[in-house]
Amino acid sequence: MPEPVRVIGLGAGGHAKVVLETLAALGGFEIVGLLDPNRDLLGGEVLGVPVLGDDAELGRQYDPPVSHVFIGLGGAADTRPRRRLYDFARASGFDVVSAIHAAATVSPSAHLGPAATILAGAVVNAAAEIGENVIMNTAAVVEHECVLGDHVHVASGAILASGVDVGNGAHVGAGAVVLQGRRVGAGAVVGAGAVVTGDVEPETVVAGVPARVLRRVNA
Numbered sequence: 001m002p003e004p005v006r007v008i009g010l011g012a013g014g015h016a017k018v019v020l021e022t023l024a025a026l027g028g029f030e031i032v033g034l035l036d037p038n039r040d041l042l043g044g045e046v047l048g049v050p051v052l053g054d055d056a057e058l059g060r061q062y063d064p065p066v067s068h069v070f071i072g073l074g075g076a077a078d079t080r081p082r083r084r085l086y087d088f089a090r091a092s093g094f095d096v097v098s099a100i101h102a103a104a105t106v107s108p109s110a111h112l113g114p115a116a117t118i119l120a121g122a123v124v125n126a127a128a129e130i131g132e133n134v135i136m137n138t139a140a141v142v143e144h145e146c147v148l149g150d151h152v153h154v155a156s157g158a159i160l161a162s163g164v165d166v167g168n169g170a171h172v173g174a175g176a177v178v179l180q181g182r183r184v185g186a187g188a189v190v191g192a193g194a195v196v197t198g199d200v201e202p203e204t205v206v207a208g209v210p211a212r213v214l215r216r217v218n219a
């Protein structure tokens with residue numbers, strides 16, 4: 001039997017718990033510990049896994065060595081902190097593992113980029129293209145021939161109909177629906193429960209039924 005992959009988790013909040021359980025169900029991973037900047041968590045445990053310190057501990061010499069991490073930071077509308085954590089791990093020489101829940105459905109003709117997080121009940125249908133460090137949260141649906149850029153978060157219960165194109169770092173909120181063939185621009189935020197009937201410009205926040213522009217991101 002091969003040795004398990006030794007992994008450090010970056011983040012010790014709620015999303016980390018979901019990823020921990022996903023990796024445990026998959027098997028083949030040994031979670032050495034978690035790192036989180038919240039000093040109040042230091043010395044505690046999350047689902048039995050110790051919190052060892054903050055992100056600076058990633059460069060520590062572990063014995064046996066650790067060369068893999070998982071990203072345990074989810075985030076709500078802002079995907080940038082997760083992207084920064086991912087880039088930090090990669091720049092530090094670590095590989096970022098994917099967490100594909102056993103209860104997710106991924107078409108054999110779909111393509112998943114590195115470090116994908118596909119949670120329970122999510123569906124990735126035929127010929128979909130998923131970029132790196134993407135979260136498809138619980139029961140999210142990405143229909144056939146959709147294209148998701150890097151660092152996208154499709155929140156719980158959101159549905160992307162066929163042929164939707166989502167730019168890098170965009171967030172599609174819980175329960176939102178994006179109709180077929182629409183474009184969600186890079187860095188855009190689609191509010192929870194919105195129904196997107198037209199294209200969404202980059203770096204804009206839209207919400208409502210049908211979705212309308214509320215403001216620019218960070219405005």
